[in-house]
Amino acid sequence: MTKENNKRPAxxxxxxxxxxxxALAATLGITACGGDQAEGGGDGSVAxxxxxxxxxxxxxxxxxxxxxxxDGERADFSTSFGSSGxxxxxxxxxxxxxxxxxxxxxxxxxxxxxxxxxxxxxxxxFNGNVSxxxxxxxxxxxxxxxxxxxxxxxxxxxxxxxxxxxxxxGARWNAMAAYGSQINQGRSEQEALDFVARIYxxxxxLDDSARxxxxxxxxxxxDVLIGYENEAIQAQEEGVELEYVIPEQTILIExxxxxxxxxxxxxxxxxxxxxSPEGQQLFADYGYRPVDPAVLAxxxxxxxxxxxxxxxxxxxxxxxxxxxxxxDSGKVTQILAQQGAPTE
Numbered sequence: 001m002t003k004e005n006n007k008r009p010a011x012x013x014x015x016x017x018x019x020x021x022x023a024l025a026a027t028l029g030i031t032a033c034g035g036d037q038a039e040g041g042g043d044g045s046v047a048x049x050x051x052x053x054x055x056x057x058x059x060x061x062x063x064x065x066x067x068x069x070x071d072g073e074r075a076d077f078s079t080s081f082g083s084s085g086x087x088x089x090x091x092x093x094x095x096x097x098x099x100x101x102x103x104x105x106x107x108x109x110x111x112x113x114x115x116x117x118x119x120x121x122x123x124x125x126f127n128g129n130v131s132x133x134x135x136x137x138x139x140x141x142x143x144x145x146x147x148x149x150x151x152x153x154x155x156x157x158x159x160x161x162x163x164x165x166x167x168x169x170g171a172r173w174n175a176m177a178a179y180g181s182q183i184n185q186g187r188s189e190q191e192a193l194d195f196v197a198r199i200y201x202x203x204x205x206l207d208d209s210a211r212x213x214x215x216x217x218x219x220x221x222x223d224v225l226i227g228y229e230n231e232a233i234q235a236q237e238e239g240v241e242l243e244y245v246i247p248e249q250t251i252l253i254e255x256x257x258x259x260x261x262x263x264x265x266x267x268x269x270x271x272x273x274x275x276s277p278e279g280q281q282l283f284a285d286y287g288y289r290p291v292d293p294a295v296l297a298x299x300x301x302x303x304x305x306x307x308x309x310x311x312x313x314x315x316x317x318x319x320x321x322x323x324x325x326x327x328d329s330g331k332v333t334q335i336l337a338q339q340g341a342p343t344e
Contacts, residue, residue, distance in 0.1 A: 045076040046267045049091055050101040051084035051169055052211040053231060054131070054255075057286040058101075062274055065282060071269040083209035084169030091116060091260075098263035099270055101130060101255065103169025103210075106322040108256045121258035130257040130274045131230075131288040134306055135177035137245045138217060138225040138232050145223050149247055150181045153224060154198040161205050161222035163213045165332055166343050170210035173253045174226045175199075175325065175332050180310050181249035197335045199226075206341055217242070228253060229303075233287030249308040254291075 048058060059079060066072035080087065080095070084103035091097045092114045100117065102108050108128070111117040122128030139147050145158055153160055163171035178199050182192035207213040210227055217225040218240050225242075232244035257274065259267040273279045280290035284299040296303065312318055325332045336343050 044074050044266045045078070045264060046098045046270055047096045048077055048079045048099045048101070048270075049087050049095065049097040050079070050081055050257075051087055051103040051107075051255075052081050052209045053103070053170065053228060054101065054286070054288075055079075055081045055211075056234065057283065057288070061282045061286055062270075062279060065278065066270055066273045069273065071266070071273065075266050075270070083163075083167045085167055086208075097260055098267035099257065099259055101257035103253075103255060104172060104322075105254070105256055105318045107169055108258060109319075111258075111260070116260050117258045118261055122256065125275050126291040127254075128256045128258060129254045129291045130271070130279075131255045131283045132291055133228045133230045133253040133255070133287075133289050134246060134250045134309065135174055135226060135253065136229045136232055136250070137247060138214075138227055138235070138242045139245060140223065141241050141243060143243055143245065147224050148245055150178060150195070150249065153226075154195070154202055156202065158202060159221075159223045160199060160203040160226065161207075161213050161217050161224070162199075162203055162226040163210050164206035164208060164336075164342060165326055166336065167208045168210055168213075170228060170253075171206075172322075172326055172332075173228075173251060176312060176315060176321065177226075177251040179325075180251050180315050181247065181308075183315065184249045184308060184310050193331055193335075196332060197339075200335055200339055200341065206336075214240075229289070230287035233302075237287075246304070246306055247308075248306070249310070250306055252289075252309055252311045254312070255288075 050058065063077050067075060084107050088102055088107035088110050091100060092110055100111065108117060108121065112119050112121065137147050139145065147153065147158065152158065162174050165171040165175050175196055178196050179192045182195045205216050205221055207216055210231060213225060213227065214231055214235060216222065229244065229246065232242065235242060257271060259271055277292060277295055280292040280295040284290050284295060284303065289303050290296045290299065312321065315321060324330055327333065333343050
């Protein structure tokens with residue numbers, strides 16, 4: 001199968017505001033930029049820059065709920081969403097931002113090195129994370145290919161859709177989930193890396209972001225989409241015809257958020273709200289796994305425990321693994337290059 005690098009405008013599957021939503025956005029001062037530049041804050045304004053997946057959560061959930069609090073009643077928001085790596089690089093290059101939320105820690109650390117986010121961003125509550133999720137398999141209704149395990153993806157009969165790790169933070173979680181699934185079953189590092197290569201050999205489309213990959217799958221391409229549990233839950237609620245399987249071996253996705261060093265104080269209050277029990281329940285309502293243990297425990301009926309769950313820390317941590325796997329000469333980068341896939 002031929003690799004495709006589909007570059008398309010930010011998908012709007014989850015951003016169906018309609019007339020009522022547009023009115024609400026105007027009331028709260030929300031500007032949905034969808035990847036365009038957001039102006040920096042001041043006088044209660046918050047420029048929110050984030051990865052693509054939680055767009056609906058922020059614009060229809062967290063921001064309006066914060067606006068109902070004394071801290072947020074006069075807050076004015078602008079928003080920008082896109083692939084995690086692209087968003088991080090845009091802020092590094094000068095895009096205005098007060099509150100940043102990315103798919104993975106290295107995209108935040110890029111801004112620490114640039115002096116845009118404070119070095120202690122992850123020393124506070126929940127280690128700087130606002131949400132979590134797990135990697136799942138989204139399949140067609142009835143799961144016609146009987147996909148249950150990672151090994152089911154590499155039989156040669158299954159067409160995989162997953163984003164490109166060169167641009168998507170979600171795709172990097174997917175790659176480490178595949179790798180860790182093998183390590184967690186006692187296989188060697190080389191065997192695990194060979195397995196990741198087989199995953200990409202069976203991947204037909206490498207979109208720029210998780211949101212674009214969902215659009216590709218919804219359009220009828222592929223037998224299985226590797227992605228976030230919350231994406232699957234929200235897609236089902238939006239009427240997308242799919243089911244999802246949580247493999248026994250999967251990784252805990254941790255999504256960080258922080259305020260920039262020059263941010264208006266309203267941004268810090270917004271972060272505090274996102275990590276509050278009320279904010280965390282909103283994350284759960286949109287299919288994310290809360291980082292607040294008490295809120296997570298209260299939602300176990302829809303967000304079950306995963307017996308074989310592992311973390312990025314179990315594999316060595318992003319500080320080591322990011323460059324090793326996704327740097328210019330990284331192991332996954334080399335796999336993509338060898339298969340003729342885009343690497344930037």
